[in-house]
Amino acid sequence: MLCRLRVNGETRDCAVVPHTTLLEALRYALGLTGSKQGCDKGDCGACTVVIDGESALSCISIALACEGRDIVTIEGLARNGIPHPLQDALDVTGGAQCGFCTPGILMSAWALLERNPRPSRDEIALALSGNLCRCTGYTKIIDAVELAASQSAERP
Amino acid sequence: MKAPRNNEPPPKGDAPRKRDAPQAESTATGMKVPGGRDMPREDRLKPPQWPGGRAQPPGASFHVIGRRNRKIEGLAKVTGRAIYADDIALPRMLHAKLKRSIHAHARIVRIDAREALAMPGVHAVITGRDLPEYFGIIPWTQDEQALCETKARYVGDAIAAVAADSEWLAEEALKRIHVEYEPLPAITCIDEALEHPEWRVNEKSSEGNLSKHVHLEFGDVDGELAGSDAVVGGDYWYEGSTHAPIEPHCCVADFDATGFLTLYSSTQVAHYLHRDLAKVLGVKAQRIRVIQPVVGGAFGGKSEPFSLEFCAAKLSMQTGRPVKILYTREEVFYAHRGRHPMRLCYRTGIRRDGTLTGVDARIAIDGGAYSSFGLVTTYYSGQLLTAPYRMSAYRFDSTRVFTNKPCCGPKRGHGSVQPRFAFECQIDKLAEVIGMDPIEVRRRNSIGEHTRTVNGMRITSNGFAECLDEVERASDWKRKFRRLPYGRGVGVAGSMYISGTNYCIYPNEMPQSGVQLKLDRSGRATVFCGASDIGQGVDSVLAMIVAEELGLDLGDIRVVAADTDLTPVDLGSYSSRETFMVGNACLDAARKLREQVAGTLAARWGCAASEITLAGGVACSVRDPERECMSVREAFQATEARHGTLGSVGWYQSPKLGGDYRGGTIGASPAYSFTAHVAEVECDPETGFVRVSNIWVAHDCGRALSPVAVEGQMEGSAYMGFAEAMFEQHVFKPAAVHHGPGLHDGPSLLDYRIPTSLDTPDLVSLIVESVDPEGPYGAKEAGEGPLHPSVPAIANAIHDALGIRCDRLPFHPPRVLSLLRAGDARAAWEKARGRVATAPVAGVGGSGAGRSGAGRSGAGAC
Amino acid sequence: MLTLPAFEWLRPANLDDALAHLANHAAESLVVAGGTDAVPNLKHRLHEPRWIVHLGRLDELRFVRESEGALSIGPLVTLSAIARHEGIRRDFPSLARAASLVASPQIRNMGTLGGNLCLDTRCTYYNQTYFWRDALGFCLKKDGVRCHVVPQGRRCVAAHSSDVSPVLISLDASVDISNARGSRTVPVDEFFVGDGVHNNVLVPGELVTRVTIPAASRGLRAAYQKLRPRAAIDFPMLSVAFAARVSDGGCEHARLVVSALGAKPRRIGGLDALVKGRPLDDALGEALAEAAYRQCRPLTNVAYDDAYRHEMVPVFVRRAVREAGGIA
Incomplete structure (x- = not known):
């Protein structure tokens, strides 16, 4: 399926199967490998991204469920190459x-x-x-x- | 010293006997490394000597060393740009998964993978028959196969591997690999292992389920105990725990058309992995390249080869495509190699003046299904106890057994955290018996510097006494110990640890660490080194040493590390060896170039080389820095014009150390670090909850090359020890009515509870710098030593708070509550207060204060 | 990493569409809102639905309405929104407290009230990977026929693990439940049943559409106490919700709910006679603690053994009563 995600201010399209987590979509489909996978299932927080202003666990978010939401990842913190x-x-x-x-x-x-x-x-x-x-x-x-x-x- | 008794015949150094000689040396395809094993002792490489020694700065003072510098890779990590193994994706890459045993112990009768192989998108399945060669980190206990060929030895032991187009498909394919098992009786604990030698877990064992037995005695233990004023006996149980790095193991293998294998792996021992890949895969070592990407935590959990590395490589060889394997969190628990569960029985004697006398230890070690580093673990369980305290006589008897559980191995503080826990609790009990402040007891027995331990280990620098002073002061000990209200308390403990070991894992006389240094006419230095940065910051240490010697900014130094194609061998990140050994190697390389540069400038300016300063990007003479001055870049160019292309090599080989008896080199280190902790706790006697509010950590790291990194290691160590004390248990469900034994109790980060930011005490790190004569600029280790005292300091603090002795880990609420119920804790608490409050230090007890009565309690129970 | 099972994706635009789908395919569908419980369970293959019905777009279920009569909360309101909501903190602090103690900040940001209310029961033999459960020989809650907690048992005893539910019972809350044909209202006290496989009264096709706390529950002296190993992330090993109406003449009425022990929260019985006219003090706390201890029978279904959790029942009841009474 086509999944349209708004990540770090950009709209990005990726083709995913429905059983794709947001973390998989970010890391493997969009090349945003900064978000990490540590525990598989929401126990460790390494995959934390910010969705609509609130911290959330991308490893237990279904990618398609995040369409239309504003996602910020670690790659989105620096501005013009200058670290936050x-x-x-x-x-x-x-x-x-x-x-x-x-x-x-x-x-x-x-x-x-x-x-x-x-x-x-x-x-x-x-x-x-x-x-x-x-x-x-x-x-x-x-x-x-x-x-x-x-x-x-x-x-x- | 009385001649050591040993249950085994000589020779020295625990060399392999003929029949189980290391196979690595004999296979045609393996990496044959004679390495000068039979070289005469006097020919052994000796580290270079410099006129001013190695502890001093190249100039008048340090410019980089000792400063609160940033780590060289820090910004890559905080911006999410550091590349870890799972961040690597190669074109046409396949994903593989491992089929694992659902039985704790079972013969593999048949494996039928036809259904899996018939699935579209599934490319290959391999089993034990494809990788029959045995491997293992210790050459003479190689008892593992990448995939079990005939028998599975724990729930989760790997049996087959499948490569498919996606991770999801590989996972689905696992369900279509059918394994027929013949279950066998399973060994689940130490006692079963000893009682049922016929239920043999590991066929490579020399006898029954025995993995290793060591018995060593130094001095007259029984005589010393008999002559003591008090003897305390105690039985302790140290529960198993695991490293739980946040990054799961991951690797990517790429076997190309020319027959060359590249393996990226989240390992901390690229060199050993390189050797074992050659052996198991039957590929020449010179056709294998191992690259360690950035590693997301290891703590000893990635310090030997694992199934995934062999399987990814083999599947890549079979399919001609890159193959990635990423362990699930559950599989990380099965890979394990964590803290060995140990049952420890101690008898320890003391004189009224606080002098420790004899120490007698009997230790049983649950090793899990394979050997791993177990031979070393078994020695370490005894050999590393003999400092920071002097003891007149010492005996230990340690036995490691095989059980049908994931294999234990080296977790931060390998082998010595468990006995340290027991022993430091023993000291606390002895101090109470003789009515002496436990810090004072430790102070009185401090072994001091430039001396030898009872088991023949050479001690050089030693800042332990200062560590005790620091924690005593910082914690306000004197006003707290035995003076806080019921439920609150403080406890103290000390320890020592190695800075690398002179016992190399495979016998050879080649350097333990090598560095190549290249200077570029642009003013850049590049360090090539096999060292493994696992977060502790060794890459930055290398850069700092080069910056200090050559006057460069840290940003002008590149470190290329842990890539077997590009970097000279360093043995890897284990036994706290990196700063000491690779630091010395790097210092060697950098000083060689510094001499060339300084010599060039001295010739140009007509001064002595010793008058040349290189610092902050500027080269000048101290005589006339205004006029005799140029940039370091220009200095490099002048030197290159004079000497040709600039480069150097440096290496480190530790001196021959250790006691002159079988096993006497195990535990011998060129330098030892020392630590003291005070922990403060607040306990809830109604629930058994213990909150550790503070841990003060004083650590003698020689010289702190990078204080931020040293503090980080101290805090991280204290945290990890605290976690083992309070929360963690790597345990298994016993067999029950409807299921077999050996199921992990909860292989997830939800059920295996590592502490959160809300659970963790305030950690205060107090650096003590003893400046070691042999360390690079005087540095010693800081990565593992500071873990040891956490556990006993907390146990001793709980005693101060509640009047109970926590002799079993973890100190979780049900256990604390049951201890409170088991006796009159309040009375014990009152009594302990009275002892220190009323008894003058020297004159306790009169007749038989300790030798009979309470002091003997627990003796002989094991 | 652990993968999700394959499923078809359905994202209804409104409640009617969701209910219409469920009317025909409830048995093959899993409803997901925040996903913090469902997604890990999917990864463990505890659910293998054909459809995932995602409720994220159902804005009509995301509301907090305060009125004279009652407080009503939509099931899609997140736990952190509840913990932060000023009106809830003022009028129903024990609910805000319970919501603030769920798992971790991220999970509270994602997890919803409805999700926590309908949280699947938990058990050490159930919340494991497919591989682990295969090695176990599975259990009667999923893929197997035997219970490993009670070897002779024929009923699942997995633990109700919601933090908010015991509080909602103590506050006399009710839930509105809808399906394609209509809706009904059930007191939260009657929402749960003692079957760990499916521990509530929802029948296939039904969704919780509203949680209502009556105005009468404003001003109750209420508290929530949770036992867990770590100060974050962990589910409760024992939870206690207490609420009492106290006037000058002492307690008029009280509710005490103990949970995380069995498949449904246990409302401690016989309270009215115990509390009537008595001050909310330690003596009353002791009496309530004793009653709770007698009525609760923990099992070794989650961490910490049954004996310890049983012993903690009176301790946590006393603490809840003290907290409610404002006794420091």
Whole structure:
């Protein structure tokens, strides 16, 4: 079937069988391999994308069900090749070790900051509670979100 | 030292006996590596010496090392551009899946794949007969086949593989491969394995279900125990756990028309994989290229070859098309190689002044169905306990058995996390018996630097005492220990770990790590190295060392790593060896070029080479930096004009180390790291829930080349230990009325519960820098050591909080609650407070405070 | 990765179209809204429908209406929308709380009220891959004939695992159910049945179209307590919803629901006599805890053993009562 998805501001068509998840469509049909597959079924958050402003799990979303919705993936965060402050902050704090949970973490964090630009550490931890990280113990990830939020606040 | 007793005959070094000599050395198609095994000892490569040693900066101070630099691949990762194995798609690529055993133990009578092969879009099916050659990471325990040929040994053991146009079709085709089984009695635990040698799990075992037995004794243990003021016995159970990297195993194999195989795989040991591919596939090693893409976490779970790599390669050879295999999360649990479940029985003696005396350990290890690194695990379970504390005498007796479960192997802190848990709990109990603060007990027994352990391991730098000081201070220990209200508590533990091992996995005398360095007249350096970055940041360490030596910006350095076509051998990312060994190799290569560059400039300016500084992209003399100055790029060009094309090689080979007895090299490392933790807990006595609120981690990593990465390793280690302590259990359902044994209890990230951001304590990392004389710039490991104390520190904190001893993992609510119910926890809690609060440190107990009574409890129970 | 089974895709434009399809093909169809329960189950081959009927376009089922008489919520309202909704937080905080404790942020953003209400029951022997269940020999809920939790059992005892349902029962909520021929209203208290295979009263062709909480339930002293190993992601291993009408003369009326133990939430009986006229204090909490302990019989169908979960019943009931009573 033809599946028309709006991803990172662009309308993209792909041919998929109905039993295609959004994650499969993004990764294998559209070449957006930034979103990762970790657990198969919604338990780890590595596949997190933002749909209509809210974090969502692309590995348990049926691609066809996402037609007409506004999807943002990790590839959509940087603007004109310049990393988003969150991406930069995560790099500075060392919040990405193996980097595999990182895209999902960033999408959850981005959705949080869009809704709540100055979250507390507890609010950050809560927003990231559906994203499993096996490398960092989360400390430097939470540091990064705090850092990005404080930097955004300092900007005029 | 009393001569070690051993149940097996010599020779030294656990060399293979004739009859089970490593097959890798004898097959025509394998990679034959004599590697100078019989080379005289004095001819062994020795690391180069530099006048100022290797711990110091090339100039007056460090410019790159020790700074909070970004990782060189960091931005690729945060922008989603890093390429992992499953991100690779090749033209005409097929997808393959593995058919797995539904029985824990069964003879394979017949495999009928006709129905699967008849499906449109299905291209090939292979079975054990197609890949009969045995392999295994340790040359003399090669007991695995890529696909089981005659027998399946656990639920999930791979039996056949099918390649099809799509992953979906391959999965459908699995249901049309029909396997006829003859179920056999299954071994599900250590006791069954020992009681039923006739139910043989692994035919390659030397005897029954025995995988490995080690018995070593150093000094007079029984005498030391008898002469102690208190002896504590304890039985411990360390539950199995698995690595659970977020990236599942994945590989892409591409066998081309010229007979050349390229394999991309999420491995942490490209070199060993290269060797075993040659052996199993019957393809010459020089016709195989292994490439490690960016790896999404490994922790030891990708440190040996797996079925998928052989099967993808074989299917690619059969179909002439690229083949990808991506494990499902469930299959990652079956691939396993995780923490061995261990039953540990300790007797430990102490004198009233806090001196540890004799240590007696008996350890039973559940290995699962295959050997993996099990030989090493069995040694490590004893050999790595002998620091950071001095002990007068030590004996351990460790037995690893085969069971019908996924194979255990090396998980972060391989082999020594389990005994460390038991032993640090023992110390806590001993401290309580003699009425001494447990940090003080540890301090008094600290083995110190430049010394030898009771089992003959050479200790160089040692910052353990400072680690204890740091966690004591940062946690406000003195105001908390035995002083917090009921339900809250603090606990301490210490540990040590290796920075690589001088025991190479296959015997040879070639360097353990090699680096090629190329300087370009554009002002760029490229590092070629077989090292495996699995997220710990070794690529960045390489770049930082080159930047420091040659005065380049980090952005001007490229690292080409873990590609067997392009990079010299490094043995891979295991045993915490990368920073130490590849760092030294890189330092070697970089210093050789630095000498050329400095020599060129010195000649030009008429000064001494030692007066040349290379830093921040600028080369100058210290004598007249204003005038005698040029860009590093120009310096490279001048050097190239003088010396010809610029390049160098560097290597590292550890000195011969270890005790002079069979197995005495296992656990010998050129340097040891040291760690201390304090954990703080808040417990809910009504539910048994324990919340670990804080862990303070002090770690002696030699010199922190990259403090951000070191902290990351410390925090990640503490997290992983905490997770094992509180949540994780890689366990299996016992047989029941309507089903057989060996079903994994929940092979998913929903049922295998790794902690979320809301469960994880505040982790505070405190770097201690002892500066090791042999490490690159003085560095030691940081990736595995800091995991060890997490578990016992939490157990000891729970005791401080509730008055119960958690001697079994995990400390989950039902277990904590049942411990609270089992005795008068409150009374035990009151008693423990009284001991430290009232007893002066030196004069505890008078007659028989510990030797009889409570101190003996548990002794002899095993 | 685990793949989805093949299916045909149906995305009705409105409720009538959906019901019309279900009128003829309900047995071969699986209705999917947020997909957070259905899609993993599909990947496990627990459902193998011919059609997936996707309700995402049915905007008519996405509403929160507050009126004098009642609060009504469309089944497509997401759990995070419920957790955030000011009116719900004010009038029915235990519902907002329960919604906020479901799984993870992403799943709350995707998952719907209707989906959580109609959540498939869960069991350690059921929520597994096809391979695993094959190795098990399957179970009577899917593909097999035997129960592994109760070896002699003939009825599925998989656990009701919805967070919102016990709260809705405690708040005396009702559901509107429609099919192509008409609709009916059922109290949530009567919505569930004790059969783990299919644990509610929906018959093929029916959909939940509205959840209504009566105005009378405003101002109840209510609470929700959940036992789970991790502070996120996990389903409840035990859940307790409590709501009481309290006036100057003490408790007038109370509902206590304990769930995640068996196939349906258990409403603890005999409460009126127990609570009438008594203050909402620890003594009452103790009495309710004891009653709940006696009436609940957990099974080893989910994590943590039955004995532990049974012991936790009174603990969590006491905590719910304290929370409802505002006792710190």
